Amino acid sequence: MRSLPRSLDPLPDETLTGFVLRLAHRLGTTPAEILLRTGLAPGGSPSLPTRLPLSFQYHLDDAHLTVFARAALLMPAEVADMLLAPLGQRYGPLNPAFTPRNTPARMIYDNPWVLTRSTRYCPPCLTGNGTPIQDRHGGPWQRLWRLPMIFLCVRHRRLLAHQCPGCGVLAQSTHAGSAIARPTDETLNPRQCRSAKMRPAPTGKPARACGADLARQDALPGEPDTATMNVLLRVQWRLVELLAAGGPETTMSTGAWVPVAHYFADLRAVVAMIFRTWPEARPYASTPALAAALDAEYASRTAQAQPLLNTVGKKKTSKPYTVPPQDPLAMGAVLDIAYQLLATTELDEAREFLAPLVQRLREDDRALSIYLRRPAWISTPLRAAVADNVPSRAHPGHGR
Numbered sequence: 001m002r003s004l005p006r007s008l009d010p011l012p013d014e015t016l017t018g019f020v021l022r023l024a025h026r027l028g029t030t031p032a033e034i035l036l037r038t039g040l041a042p043g044g045s046p047s048l049p050t051r052l053p054l055s056f057q058y059h060l061d062d063a064h065l066t067v068f069a070r071a072a073l074l075m076p077a078e079v080a081d082m083l084l085a086p087l088g089q090r091y092g093p094l095n096p097a098f099t100p101r102n103t104p105a106r107m108i109y110d111n112p113w114v115l116t117r118s119t120r121y122c123p124p125c126l127t128g129n130g131t132p133i134q135d136r137h138g139g140p141w142q143r144l145w146r147l148p149m150i151f152l153c154v155r156h157r158r159l160l161a162h163q164c165p166g167c168g169v170l171a172q173s174t175h176a177g178s179a180i181a182r183p184t185d186e187t188l189n190p191r192q193c194r195s196a197k198m199r200p201a202p203t204g205k206p207a208r209a210c211g212a213d214l215a216r217q218d219a220l221p222g223e224p225d226t227a228t229m230n231v232l233l234r235v236q237w238r239l240v241e242l243l244a245a246g247g248p249e250t251t252m253s254t255g256a257w258v259p260v261a262h263y264f265a266d267l268r269a270v271v272a273m274i275f276r277t278w279p280e281a282r283p284y285a286s287t288p289a290l291a292a293a294l295d296a297e298y299a300s301r302t303a304q305a306q307p308l309l310n311t312v313g314k315k316k317t318s319k320p321y322t323v324p325p326q327d328p329l330a331m332g333a334v335l336d337i338a339y340q341l342l343a344t345t346e347l348d349e350a351r352e353f354l355a356p357l358v359q360r361l362r363e364d365d366r367a368l369s370i371y372l373r374r375p376a377w378i379s380t381p382l383r384a385a386v387a388d389n390v391p392s393r394a395h396p397g398h399g400r
């Protein structure tokens with residue numbers, strides 16, 4: 001594999017897909033050509049690939065990584081930093097200890113806590129920072145936007161977007177199993193929406209790409225009120241800080257210090273508990289707007305779960321309650337509550353806070369209550385806080 005004539009410096013926190021899109025645009029060729037010439041064609045096929053496998057965004061084996069790095073004139077460590085797998089060191093839902101999977105590539109399958117089929121994004125970040133290279137090819141498509149727990153841009157102090165303002169499709173949606181849609185299209189800037197509206201029958205062939213500029217900032221949905229934004233910013237700042245490479249190694253979860261990855265696993269479980277037992281945790285919503293966002297989210301989940309109750313065979317009625325919200329506002333709203341429930345400094349206090357949720361969950365969904373509390377899902381302190389058969393202690397004069 002020969003090196004490309006020119007390449008690009010990766011931007012901070014840039015994804016592999018984002019880098020390939022910018023590189024293709026810089027070299028005036030198609031993403032498919034870049035994949036072919038950097039060894040990312042599936043199965044090493046010598047012909048122009050039609051797709052980038054979803055798992056390549058998450059993990060590259062040593063052979064692929066080395067060939068890609070050499071061809072794109074990068075250090076192997078720079079390539080590793082574009083992949084999602086390293087985030088699992090801090091982010092429990094991508095950590096094998098809390099999300100047991102047989103192989104690295106399996107980690108992303110049926111794992112709703114990482115976005116591999118679309119992404120959230122911040123339009124001002126995509127606009128770029130004003131340097132000539134970013135003016136031409138856009139700012140980075142960021143890795144953190146692939147984690148559902150990232151719902152706002154702390155730099156631009158605004159909720160992330162998740163849909164194209166032009167066609168309404170989820171941003172950077174995969175198509176035909178490819179992490180990059182329309183890989184043979186060389187007309188699009190990396191900032192543009194690549195989704196294709198289908199032509200009406202009888203041809204049924206994909207029409208031209210939507211092409212809307214996702215960096216466009218005119219079609220903003222209404223931002224929440226200032227008090228709500230301040231709450232969301234505080235929660236997001238804290239989580240971004242914990243996810244940052246070189247950030248704190250440990251943090252407090254239900255009264256004990258745990259490695260950061262354990263904390264994110266706990267957040268995932270508590271989010272599911274909050275939705276499955278709603279409105280038990282409603283009093284913790286910090287503002288009326290956040291409570292309203294969760295009422296609406298809960299209603300849509302109940303609507304999804306209802307038909308499953310009447311289906312024969314293996315039921316997955318809990319599933320609508322355990323996935324993260326797609327809507328960034330609802331995501332922020334539920335994380336604000338989960339954050340508070342885990343932020344207690346004493347185990348007894350955590351137990352009291354969580355007791356109504358635990359009890360309601362046990363009554364309404366025994367299977368889910370066991371699933372969410374197993375050792376391979378949450379930290380040891382949270383397990384103690386939500387354990388069954390804890391002798392009930394009276395707290396006369398406890399003073400809280």
Ligand SMILES: [Zn+2]
Pocket residue numbers: 122123124125153154155156
């Ligand atoms: Zn931004």
Ligand SMILES: [Zn+2]
Pocket residue numbers: 164165166167168169193194195210211212
């Ligand atoms: Zn579009």
